[in-house]
Amino acid sequence: MTEVKPMRADARRNYERLLEEAQRAFAEHGVEASLEDIARRAGVGIGTLYRHFPTREALLETLLRARFDAQADRARELITDPEPLAALQTWLAGLGDATGTFRGLVELTADALNDESSRLYASCHAMRVAGSHLVERAKEEGALREDVTTDELLLLLHAASWAGGHLPGPGGMHRLLALVFEGLRVS
Amino acid sequence: MTEVKPMRADARRNYERLLEEAQRAFAEHGVEASLEDIARRAGVGIGTLYRHFPTREALLETLLRARFDAQADRARELITDPEPLAALQTWLAGLGDATGTFRGLVELTADALNDESSRLYASCHAMRVAGSHLVERAKEEGALREDVTTDELLLLLHAASWAGGHLPGPGGMHRLLALVFEGLRVS
DNA sequence: TTAATATACGGAGGTAGCCTCCGATTGGCT
DNA sequence: AGCCAATCGGAGGCTACCTCCGTATATTAA
Numbered sequence: 441m442t443e444v445k446p447m448r449a450d451a452r453r454n455y456e457r458l459l460e461e462a463q464r465a466f467a468e469h470g471v472e473a474s475l476e477d478i479a480r481r482a483g484v485g486i487g488t489l490y491r492h493f494p495t496r497e498a499l500l501e502t503l504l505r506a507r508f509d510a511q512a513d514r515a516r517e518l519i520t521d522p523e524p525l526a527a528l529q530t531w532l533a534g535l536g537d538a539t540g541t542f543r544g545l546v547e548l549t550a551d552a553l554n555d556e557s558s559r560l561y562a563s564c565h566a567m568r569v570a571g572s573h574l575v576e577r578a579k580e581e582g583a584l585r586e587d588v589t590t591d592e593l594l595l596l597l598h599a600a601s602w603a604g605g606h607l608p609g610p611g612g613m614h615r616l617l618a619l620v621f622e623g624l625r626v627s
Numbered sequence: 628m629t630e631v632k633p634m635r636a637d638a639r640r641n642y643e644r645l646l647e648e649a650q651r652a653f654a655e656h657g658v659e660a661s662l663e664d665i666a667r668r669a670g671v672g673i674g675t676l677y678r679h680f681p682t683r684e685a686l687l688e689t690l691l692r693a694r695f696d697a698q699a700d701r702a703r704e705l706i707t708d709p710e711p712l713a714a715l716q717t718w719l720a721g722l723g724d725a726t727g728t729f730r731g732l733v734e735l736t737a738d739a740l741n742d743e744s745s746r747l748y749a750s751c752h753a754m755r756v757a758g759s760h761l762v763e764r765a766k767e768e769g770a771l772r773e774d775v776t777t778d779e780l781l782l783l784l785h786a787a788s789w790a791g792g793h794l795p796g797p798g799g800m801h802r803l804l805a806l807v808f809e810g811l812r813v814s
Numbered sequence: 815t816t817a818a819t820a821t822a823c824g825g826a827g828g829t830a831g832c833c834t835c836c837g838a839t840t841g842g843c844t
Numbered sequence: 845a846g847c848c849a850a851t852c853g854g855a856g857g858c859t860a861c862c863t864c865c866g867t868a869t870a871t872t873a874a
Contacts, residue, residue: 448841448850474831485853490833550793588806596803599790603782606737616783619775623810635821635870661860672824677862 455492457482462499470543471500500548501559507538508564515570525583528574529621532593535571536601536613546605550598553591568594596620642679644669649686657730658687687735688746694725695751702757712770715761716808719780722758723788723800733792737785740778755781783807 447455461482465473475496479489493499514534521527539546552560553568571590578584600620604613634642648669652660662683666676680686701721708714726733739747740755758777765771787807791800 450841451851454852475833476831479853486833487835487853488851491851547793550790554793554795592803592806595790595794596806598793599786599803602789603737603786606734606741606785607782608741616779616786619779619783620807637870638822641823662862663860666824673861674824674863674865675822678822 451492454482454484454488458484458489458492458499459502463503466500466503466542466545471496471545471548475499497548497559500545501563504560505563508567511535511538511564512567512570515567515574519570519573519577524574524578524581525621528578528584528593529617531571531574532597533614533617535567535594536597536604536617539598539601540605540613543605546598546602550595550602553594553598638679641669641671641675645671645676645679645686646689650690653687653690653729653732658683658732658735662686684735684746687732688750691747692750695754698722698725698751699754699757702754702761706757706760706764711761711765711768712808715765715771715780716804718758718761719784720801720804722754722781723784723791723804726785726788727792727800730792733785733788737782737789740781740785 446452458478461478462473465478465481475489476486479486482489489499493502511531511534515531518527518531521530539549549560549564552558552564555561568590571594575584575588575590575593579586597617600616601613603616604611606612633639645665648665649660652665652668662676663673666673669676676686680689698718698721702718705714705718708717726736736747736751739745739751742748755777758781762771762775762777762780766773784804787803788800790803791798793799
């Protein structure tokens with residue numbers, strides 16, 4: 441079924457060099473980093489880059505999949521936390537940190553969450569499911585409004601992360617996320 | 628002091644044609660719309676566009692200034708509203724609707740709010756001040772947390788607007804803004 | 815009306831990035 | 845060693861950005 445021919449040695453070498461340089465470039469210039477530049481630095485022709493990664497999204501998805509899986513694991517750990525609402529907040533904060541690593545990443549993932557045809561959508565599906573269990577538990581414990589959905593919370597998190605990226609100092613996302621969880625009103 | 632020589636007739640004509648087409652193009656393609664396309668549709672050379680508006684931001688700023696002023700007026704009206712917190716929320720919602728008119732606009736204005744050297748920063752300063760009076764009043768009435776700043780609220784609003792733009796249907800921004808104001812917890 | 819001149823126009827041209835296509839190259843197998 | 849499928853590389857066509865400067869024209873003065 442899942443027959444995967446091993447890559448030719450030169451192909452595998454180039455594939456890995458490309459991923460290394462892509463990581464560097466995205467971290468430095470954001471998700472809009474020049475693909476030609478990545479190929480150049482990897483010592484590879486632009487055609488080779490496009491053969492391995494037909495789209496920019498494909499390249500990003502390869503870099504990000506491991507992180508999504510890690511977030512899914514994290515959610516599974518937190519499901520036993522004694523404080524369901526705090527656990528949810530902690531998990532969202534971790535996710536927010538992850539989406540803040542490349543400039544522009546948060547836009548990309550927010551879109552991916554609503555586009556089933558996206559490669560990223562599939563690749564973060566497990567994480568989503570694990571997260572929704574955290575949400576359900578918080579509701580069952582009566583700690584979270586019943587009418588809020590997992591998708592809304594994920595989007596709120598993305599919004600906080602986005603906003604944090606448009607604030608001068610660091611920690612903006614955490615502050616905003618806390619505000620949303622604590623509420624704006626005087627209690 | 629403020630001597631402004633009247634524009635030559637052809638210059639004024641082109642200036643106005645450019646603004647019309649820019650409005651069309653930004654509404655249709657978002658703030659990244661092609662400037663060459665705008666010039667083409669205005670029946671004007673690209674050099675003419677750049678002479679009147681040295682940067683994309685200058686063009687946008689000219690289109691947006693009137694809106695900022697309108698939002699400032701709106702804030703001054705709402706300052707007498709009997710419900711200070713609701714008035715604040717209403718005002719923010721109106722602002723959110725305005726930033727949703729062009730794709731990409733919300734990123735631009737959010738950045739402008741933190742960059743004093745930006746033309747947009749200056750052009751929305753009056754609006755900002757008027758808004759901060761709404762915030763102060765809500766705090767004085769004991770309806771809003773003391774430790775939230777106007778800038779944070781503006782950023783939260785921008786975040787809600789941003790997120791609304793990444794949701795399939797309409798009305799996303801209002802729903803998210805309401806969530807933030809009502810709080811996530813069960814009360 | 816015409817001439818003079820400041821003002822404004824237009825688009826060629828250099829840069830850069832996207833993506834495709836196909837002739838040249840090379841790894842791996844016999 | 846020799847073959848061939850797998851892989852490579854980059855030229856080339858496209859679009860967009862922005863600058864520069866020779867050309868055209870609105871305005872003013874004679």
